[in-house]
Amino acid sequence: MQNIIDRFISYIIIDTESDPKSSTTPSTLKQWDLANKLVEELKTIGMQDVTIDENAYIMATLPSNVNHDVPTIGFISHFDTTPDFTGANVNPQIIKNYNGKDIILNEEEGIILSPDLFDDLLQYKGQTLITTDGTTLLGADDKAGITEIITAMEYLINHPEIKHGKIRVGFTPDEEIGRGAHKFDVEKFGADWAYTMDGSQIGELEYENFNAAGAVIKVKGKIVHPGYAKGKMINSMYIATEFINSLPELETPEHTENYQGFFHLSSIEGKVEETILQYIIRDHDKKHFEARKEMIQNLADEINSQYEREVIVVEIKDQYYNMKEKVEPVMHIVDIAEEAMKQLGIKPLIKPIRGGTDGSQLSYMGLPCPNIFAGGHNFHGRYEYVPVESMVKATQVICKIAELTALKN
Template sequence: MSQVINRFLKYVQMDTQSSEDSQNTPSTGKQLDLAQLLQKELTDLGLSDARIKEGYVYGTLPANSAKAIPALGLIAHMDTSPDFSGENVKPKVIESYDGQEIVLNSEHNLILSPRDFPELLDYIGKSLITTDGTTLLGADDKAGIAEIMTALDYLATHPEVEHGKICVAFTPDEEIGRGADHFDVAGFGADFAYTLDGGPLGELEYENFNAAKAIVKIKGRNVHPGSAKNKMINSILLANEYIAKLPAQETPATTEGYEGFYHINDIKGDVEETTLYYIIRDFDQDSFTKRKATMLNLAEELNQIYGSDAFSLEITDQYQNMKEKIIPFMHIVEKAQAAMEAVGVKPLIQPIRGGTDGARLSFMGLPTPNLFTGGHNYHGRYEFIPTFAMEKSVEVILKIIELYAKEDLH
C-alpha cells in the first residue's frame, strides 16, 4: 500500500472522538494521543519546531528557496464526530470494487449498497476503505491528516523540490465547533492556508453556511393522569407543536445547494420539561437572520397561548460564511483549481453545506478555503473513502506548493 494509505489506516484506529459535554481543551484527553504521535512524526521529519500547544499540533518546514514565496498553511482536525462511535475502528480494505453490495457486518446484516449510495458506482475497479459497520471510519478528518503528512514527508525527503515556508497545524474539537477557539494564528506563521477537510474527489470550497445552534426549553405541568383534565400541561406535546410549526420542507433531508434549513438533532424530555436541540444554517446572511427570528417569534407566539414562561429559547452563533474573507484573496482558490487540473482532477467548486476550521480562521485573519480529502458519508457507519482519491489529494497539495514556488514576489 502507498504511504498515505498506511498512515490513514494507523490514524483511524486511534479513538479521538470529541465531546460537547466537556469544556476542556481538547474536550477529550484521547485526542492528545494522536497529537503526541503527530508531533513525533513531524520531529522525525526534521521539523525542529514541532510542538503541542493547548492541544493543537504545529510545525514548520522552512523555505528552501531564496525567492519571496508566500508562507502556505495546511490544516486538518484530529477529532472525530460525537454523532457515532469512533472507538475500536476496524477499517476494511476492498480491493477493486465490483459494483455490488458490500457486506460491512454479516452478524448485524449491515450492507453498504449502491442502491442507497449510488456514488459507489463511480468507483468500480478502484480500491475502497470502509468501516465494519459498528463505528464511523474517521476519514473526517484523518484522511486530511494522512494526506498532509505524506506531502510533508515527500518535501522533507526531496530537498531538491523548491518550496516556500510550509506551516502545518492539526486541531482538536473541530466537530463540536471549537477547532479554532485557541488557534495561534500569529504563531502559525502562514499568509494563507487550506483545510484538508472536504469530501469527494475534486471538492474546492470557499463558501460555507452561516451557523447557529438553538436550545428550546419547554415547561409543562405534571399531575396524575387520572385527574389531569384542565390541569396537566404536557411539555412533550408542546414540543411537538413547536416542531410542527417550523417549515417542513426546510430540513436537511429536503434541501440542497444554497438552500438553508432548520435541523432538530436531539430531544430530551418528559411531561414536566422537554428540551429541543436545533442547528440553524443558511448561506445568505439576511436569510440566516430571518431564520433565527422565526424561531424566536414562534416561541413567543406559543407563549401567548400557554403562558409567558412556557417556551424559552437560547440561540448561539457558531460560525460565518467565509466567502467575504476569501474573495479578496481569490488567488488561493485559483491556485488550487489550477493544481487540480494539472494532476488530472476535475475541480468541483461548490458551497460547503457545513463548516470547517477554515471558516472561522478566515475571520481571524487567515484566509482558508477547503480542499477535498476523498471521503463519503461522514459521521456514520456507511462512511467510505476510495484510496486513489487520497493519493490524488497528496498530488494536489504538492502541485499547489510547486505553483507558488514558481512565483517570485520580490
C-alpha cells in the same frame, strides 16, 4: 501508495472521539494518544519548529527552499472523530481493484455497502477502497487529511528539487464538536492563508459554507395529578409539539440541498413539566440566516401570547459564519488550488459546503482558509469509505499548491 495506506491505518486504529459534553480541550483524553504520535512523526520526517500546546494544538514548519519572497501557506486538519458514531476498535477492510458490486462489511450482521444506495462508489471501480467492518466509523474525517498533509511534507523534504516557500501545518482537536478553531493561535501559525484538507470526494474545492446557529428551546409546563388536572395542568410536550409543527415542514435537512437552508431538530428531552428542544439553524445567505433566527423567536412569542405566563424561553447562539465573505477578497488562493487540480488531471468541483469547517472560523480569525477534498465518503457512520487513489491525489494537490505558490510570477 502502500505508505499512505499504512500511515492512514496507523491513525484510524487510535480512538479519538470527541465529547460535546466535556468542557476541557481536548474534550477527551484519548485524543492525546494520536496527538503525541503525530508530534513524533512530524519530527521523524524532518519537519522543524514542531510544537504541541497545552490544548493539543500541533504546529510545524517546512522551511522555504527558494531565495525569493513567497507567501507563507498552511495546511490544516483535525484528529478527532465525531461522537455521532463509535470510533473505537476500528477494523478497516482493504478492497483492492473494486469491482463495482456490493461490499459485505459485516456478514454476521448483514451490513452491506452497496452502489444501489451509494452510487458514488461506481466512480471508483478498479481502485483500492478502505472501508469499515460495519460496526464503527472509519475516521477518514479527518485522518485522511492528516495522512495527506504529512505524506506531502515528507515528499517535499525528500524531493528538494520541488521549489516551495515556507509551509506551516496544523492539526487540531475537537473540530467535530465545533471547537477546532476556538483555541487556534493564528498569529503563532503565521501563514498568509491556509487550506483545510477536510472535504469529501476527489476534486472538491469549497470556499462557501453555512452560517450556523444553535437554538435551545425550553418549554415550561405545570404538573398536577392527572386525575385532578382539568384547567390546571400544562403539558410542555404538547406545546413543544405545536412549536415543532409550526416551523416550515419542508425546510429540514432531509428536504433541502445545495444553497437551501434549514431548521434541524437534533434532540428532544421531554416531561410534562419541561421539554427541551435542541435545534441547529443553517443558511448560506446571511439575510435568510437572520430571518430564520427571527422566525424561531417570533414563533415562541406567538405561543407565549396564548398563556398567562411565559411558557417558552429561547436561547440562540451563533456558531460560525460563511467564509465566502473573507475568501472572496483573496480569490487567488482558490485559483491556485483550482489550477493545481487541473494540472494534476483532477476536475475541480467548486461547490458550497452544507456544513461547517475549521476554515470558516479561521477565516474570520484572520486566516483565509478554503477547504480541499480529503477523499472520503459517507462520513460519521458505518458506511464510511475512502479510495486510496483519492488520498494519493490529495497529497499531490498539496505539493502542487506549494509549487505554484512559489512561482516568482
